[in-house]
């Protein structure tokens with residue numbers, strides 16, 4: 001296993017390189033390939049750059065550090081196509097996804113002095129706009145980018161579970177504790193959980209209570 005995610009529910013691999021201080025698993029692969037190979041061929045360099053861009057939100061998330069930027073620079077040196085990667089990742093969203101973002105913004109609920117923003121993404125919304133349930137990556141940024149919001153959450157009911165995505169804008173408010181308490185895991189500022197046999201309403205209520213405890217401590 002090569003992963004930059006902290007092992008939430010334990011890691012049972014015989015060989016594991018887990019380094020949560022790396023911004024992206026792709027960054028770890030680049031380090032490894034560079035040690036084996038020296039320069040990384042252009043197509044592979046672009047793929048790894050895409051991985052780093054994805055995990056750092058285009059170098060906007062707080063996991064963006066000098067090492068990630070240096071590795072990205074080295075990949076560009078190796079022939080990675082930065083413009084193509086950025087355009088494909090960030091300036092190429094299907095219209096349906098933008099419309100879904102608009103719906104999420106309209107459906108957003110705020111609590112705890114507007115420091116918490118959350119929204120339920122219903123199967124009906126996805127169906128109506130013809131968005132696949134897995135195509136909601138980045139949707140949560142619609143909420144987290146709002147002024148004053150410190151914790152953002154998307155609640156996605158699915159046939160036999162409710163998916164919860166959590167983001168924090170404040171390192172003093174780590175959300176992986178909430179995720180872990182709900183049986184999930186992740187990073188301090190980006191975490192998630194899957195709640196079996198729950199309704200969106202129940203999940204919302206649990207979120208409100210847990211986020212409240214976290215927010216009122218700070």
Ligand SMILES: [Mn+2]
Nearest residue numbers: 005024025055
């Ligand atoms: Mn990651």
